[in-house]
Amino acid sequence: xxPDVPDRRKxxxxxxxxxxxxxxxxxxxxxxLEVVQWDGEGIDWSRYEAAIxxxxxxxxxxxxxxxxxxxxxxxxTRLINSVDVIRWNMRxxxxxxxxxxxxxxxxxxxxxxxxxxxxxxxxxxFGADRIVIKPVVGAGAWRQVLLRRGEPWPDAEALPPHEAxxxxxxxxxxxxxxxxxxxxxxxxxxxxxxxxxxxxYRIQVSFGGVAEPYLxxxxxxxxxxxxxxxxxxxxxxxxxxxVRAEDGSLLLMELELIEPYLFIDDAPEFVRAFAEGxxxxxxxx
Numbered sequence: 715x716x717p718d719v720p721d722r723r724k725x726x727x728x729x730x731x732x733x734x735x736x737x738x739x740x741x742x743x744x745x746x747l748e749v750v751q752w753d754g755e756g757i758d759w760s761r762y763e764a765a766i767x768x769x770x771x772x773x774x775x776x777x778x779x780x781x782x783x784x785x786x787x788x789x790x791t792r793l794i795n796s797v798d799v800i801r802w803n804m805r806x807x808x809x810x811x812x813x814x815x816x817x818x819x820x821x822x823x824x825x826x827x828x829x830x831x832x833x834x835x836x837x838x839x840f841g842a843d844r845i846v847i848k849p850v851v852g853a854g855a856w857r858q859v860l861l862r863r864g865e866p867w868p869d870a871e872a873l874p875p876h877e878a879x880x881x882x883x884x885x886x887x888x889x890x891x892x893x894x895x896x897x898x899x900x901x902x903x904x905x906x907x908x909x910x911x912x913x914x915y916r917i918q919v920s921f922g923g924v925a926e927p928y929l930x931x932x933x934x935x936x937x938x939x940x941x942x943x944x945x946x947x948x949x950x951x952x953x954x955x956x957v958r959a960e961d962g963s964l965l966l967m968e969l970e971l972i973e974p975y976l977f978i979d980d981a982p983e984f985v986r987a988f989a990e991g992x993x994x995x996x997x998x999x
Contacts, residue, residue: 715769715772716749725919728975735978736768742989762791763996765794766951768973774852784797798947806850809879812966816944823835823840823880824878825877825878825879826877828859843863845861845881846860849877851877858874886959892957893908893930893956896976898990899991901987902939903991905927905930938956941969942969945969954969955967
């Protein structure tokens, strides 16, 4: 993600834009923003009022190292969001916790490994012809596979390397898109709708996806707010990703509390919301 690396990610420009506006926002409340590599050496974290995980989009490839570094950071300064929240949110089994608190989820089959037997069990459980196999620890469609019933089993390198979660493919992803609701300091900031390119189902920009501003209805916003309200600890930044069910309600796909891309659609409003949210959060939590 950093500007001077030779193999910079294709979506690094999104991180650049987000960091630039975060810097503007924090300047409004008298703070400077310094970008620091999370696994860099010799960093005196006690120099900082707080550390915010923002564009650490490689954490899923080294989750244990990431958590160990966050533990060290949180021993020296305030970590936003907290290491307990990040540890909980890193494993997508958090979805089961949210379901126990009333969140409406996309149906999910949990498997110790991504195997043909697990896939067949999921096909039968959902009565579906297409399933999506995802890693329990993963982000950005990393090691994620869309599989049709009867297709050849994918290569191991394409599948989740460890535990897997398997969900029915929801046609609304292609026909309508996936909604993201962004909250800062517990307050709703803005929303976008993300659609994949023709013939794909992945909504990330690195796969050709497009995000557009979305003004949510009161009902949709209430569905997203209900998810956030079920989190056991106050959080600063949160992105609630949802997809439309056949009955018109929204189902939770993901709750991003670690390093959410915030889909900045209105820069002045984002700067205001981020500044106000940070100032309130840092004073009250």
